[in-house]
Amino acid sequence: MEIKVNLHASYSPSEYIVARKIEGELIIVPLVSGIGDMEDELYTLNVTGRAIWDKLDGRKLLKDVIQELSDEFESNQKQIEIDVIGLLSELLSRRMIIEVVS
């Protein structure tokens, strides 16, 4: 089932993860399985992913996040939108983020 990302919604990290910045890397430990498994189930985000993640504060609408990123990176907004939607779809499917209902 495809997860729909809503550009007019805001998103934030879910309670089913622990995320920490360690030596410049963002480490995400999923807790959905009922165990924080540092041995087999760890995730990291690359530079672009971290830039997107840092803006998911539960207040900014996703379309505004895309605009901000486009301005910061002086990149094509359409490409940024594709990257953001792709990442958020994956994060939502893994229950690492939630849509914040205002």
Add this chain to the structure above:
Amino acid sequence: MLTRIKGNELSLNRQALTNLLKAVLDKGIPFRFRAKGFSMTPFVRDGDVITIFPLSGNLPRMGDVVAYTQLKTNILKVHRVVGKKGDYFLVKADNSFRRNCEFVSKTKVLGLLHKVEREGNDIYFGLGPERIIIALAPQLMQLYLHIVRLCNNYYNFFKRLIF
């Protein structure tokens, strides 16, 4: 952008590991990671994968293996409870001399060792009822040596008496 990695691909210092462990246990969720060091050999060996369960309001018992942070250094340790005094637990590494114990406040105890995995197998030896004997082993050894000395003394006394 999102990459899955294994724990051994990541080089974490003890402080970072402690932070992650605390954060996960605080949510009431167990934490699984690879142990480093030889202080708990033979029951927990270097490279074993261990699972720490949150305390969830329970207090550690004699012989339980607990994860805690040292008072001065805040370094994570996983050692065995060998005694208790008030709100403090006396903990000791299994592979250490009796005098190398330390008192740990119950507020510094983060969780209980629940499972050890070694080469794909679950190891529970050292975590069951035998854990009490392991915890008391140094005292039992002292008692044994005392009895041996006593027997030796009586033997020498009677030997002098007879001969």
